[in-house]
Amino acid sequence: MNNLTIAARNKLFHLFYANILRPIYFRRDPEEVHNTMTRVGEFLGRFAITRKITSLSFSFTHPTLEQNLLGIYFPNPVGLAAGFDKDALLTDILPCVGFGFAEVGSITGEPCPGNPKPRLWRLKESRALVVYYGLKNEGCEKIADRLRSKKFKIPLGTSIAKTNSPVTVETEAGINDYLRAFCQLVDIGDYFTINISCPNAFGGEPFTEPDRLDRLLSAIDAISTKKPIFLKMSPDLSEKQIDAILQVCENHRIHGFICGNLTKKRGAPKIYDKMVPEKGGLSGKPTEELSNAQIRFIYRKTGAKYIIIGCGGIFSAADAYTKIKAGASLLQLITGMIFEGPQLIGEINRGLVQFLKRDGFHNIREARGTEK
Ligand SMILES: Cc1cc2nc3c(=O)[nH]c(=O)nc-3n(C[C@H](O)[C@H](O)[C@H](O)COP(=O)(O)O)c2cc1C
Numbered sequence: 001m002n003n004l005t006i007a008a009r010n011k012l013f014h015l016f017y018a019n020i021l022r023p024i025y026f027r028r029d030p031e032e033v034h035n036t037m038t039r040v041g042e043f044l045g046r047f048a049i050t051r052k053i054t055s056l057s058f059s060f061t062h063p064t065l066e067q068n069l070l071g072i073y074f075p076n077p078v079g080l081a082a083g084f085d086k087d088a089l090l091t092d093i094l095p096c097v098g099f100g101f102a103e104v105g106s107i108t109g110e111p112c113p114g115n116p117k118p119r120l121w122r123l124k125e126s127r128a129l130v131v132y133y134g135l136k137n138e139g140c141e142k143i144a145d146r147l148r149s150k151k152f153k154i155p156l157g158t159s160i161a162k163t164n165s166p167v168t169v170e171t172e173a174g175i176n177d178y179l180r181a182f183c184q185l186v187d188i189g190d191y192f193t194i195n196i197s198c199p200n201a202f203g204g205e206p207f208t209e210p211d212r213l214d215r216l217l218s219a220i221d222a223i224s225t226k227k228p229i230f231l232k233m234s235p236d237l238s239e240k241q242i243d244a245i246l247q248v249c250e251n252h253r254i255h256g257f258i259c260g261n262l263t264k265k266r267g268a269p270k271i272y273d274k275m276v277p278e279k280g281g282l283s284g285k286p287t288e289e290l291s292n293a294q295i296r297f298i299y300r301k302t303g304a305k306y307i308i309i310g311c312g313g314i315f316s317a318a319d320a321y322t323k324i325k326a327g328a329s330l331l332q333l334i335t336g337m338i339f340e341g342p343q344l345i346g347e348i349n350r351g352l353v354q355f356l357k358r359d360g361f362h363n364i365r366e367a368r369g370t371e372k
Pocket of ligand 1: 081082083084105106120129131133135159195198232260261262282283284285287311312313314332333334335336
């Protein structure tokens with residue numbers, strides 16, 4: 001398909017999504033819609049014909065977007081962030097939606113039902129979600145069994161976190177819980193993410209504290225794996241806290257950072273809704289500036305030493321390009337796709353090719369960190 005046809009296809013699907021699908025979805029309970037979308041995605045991924053139709057509807061490829069990073073080939077930089085495919089049920093369909101990689105989980109040592117409902121809300125004015133799932137997932141053993149025999153068309157990240165339970169609050173128990181998931185998933189997929197920034201679990205985010213993080217990463221260093229390891233950061237960290245984390249990571253096997261997770265700040269930028277639930281972390285536009293500032297800070301401090309995955313509030317190719325120019329090599333999203341529709345992934349990739357060409361870059365590496 002040529003560029004004009006793809007642009008028309010995406011425009012058409014956007015109109016359909018904005019005028020028909022989104023009004024229907026947004027009238028229903030957000031968690032119910034999430035479950036329905038997961039069932040639909042699982043069904044579409046099961047058959048060659050439905051995978052083909054999905055690809056024809058959404059995919060976009062271009063050599064300018066390809067990258068080899070940490071020994072992994074990424075066909076494009078737009079990935080699915082952790083939390084949408086919690087139990088790794090969608091790995092067959094996600095490549096057909098146009099993603100360049102996908103992260104499943106977060107996966108914990110023990111199965112976890114998550115926090116009591118309601119635990120997902122939309123902030124329509126702010127283009128955000130309030131998430132209080134509390135790491136709901138089927139646990140590392142069941143998810144590892146599901147994935148073990150599969151072949152993945154795009155790089156797969158496995159995000160691990162500590163089980164949301166009073167039992168894992170003590171540091172040693174928390175580390176053992178991470179290790180359990182790490183060992184189960186050690187040879188499954190292409191990279192690990194260690195999620196130290198879930199805002200909705202028992203005991204808060206203890207592993208953002210340098211000594212505890214050092215102990216956790218030392219325990220992980222002792223396990224051999226070929227998979228590169230990313231650390232998922234809270235966007236609410238101060239520069240001093242980020243500095244301390246960077247210092248700890250110097251001594252451990254960390255290859256990159258995901259900037260970042262949900263924000264707990266009720267005073268975050270771009271919150272326009274009058275009613276914001278007290279519980280939970282915010283995604284989408286309120287996280288965007290926090291994420292960009294963190295990308296910029298880490299890139300300026302460390303240059304090309306680490307791979308940075310920019311995540312938070314990407315709703316357009318311009319949003320994605322801003323993160324690349326701040327220092328990200330890869331991108332992740334969820335909320336933009338929910339508000340704008342699944343054609344957004346191809347549309348971001350198509351727009352990125354145009355921005356790179358306009359600015360005289362041959363690839364993403366050349367554009368990375370070039371903002372003035
Ligand atoms: C419904 C939902 C569930 C999430 N669950 C997780 C999770 O389990 N682990 C994690 O690291 N991040 C989780 N996140 C955070 C996202 O991965 C991402 O960091 C955040 O939403 C910002 O990106 P976005 O604005 O594109 O949504 C979740 C986000 C949403 C919206």
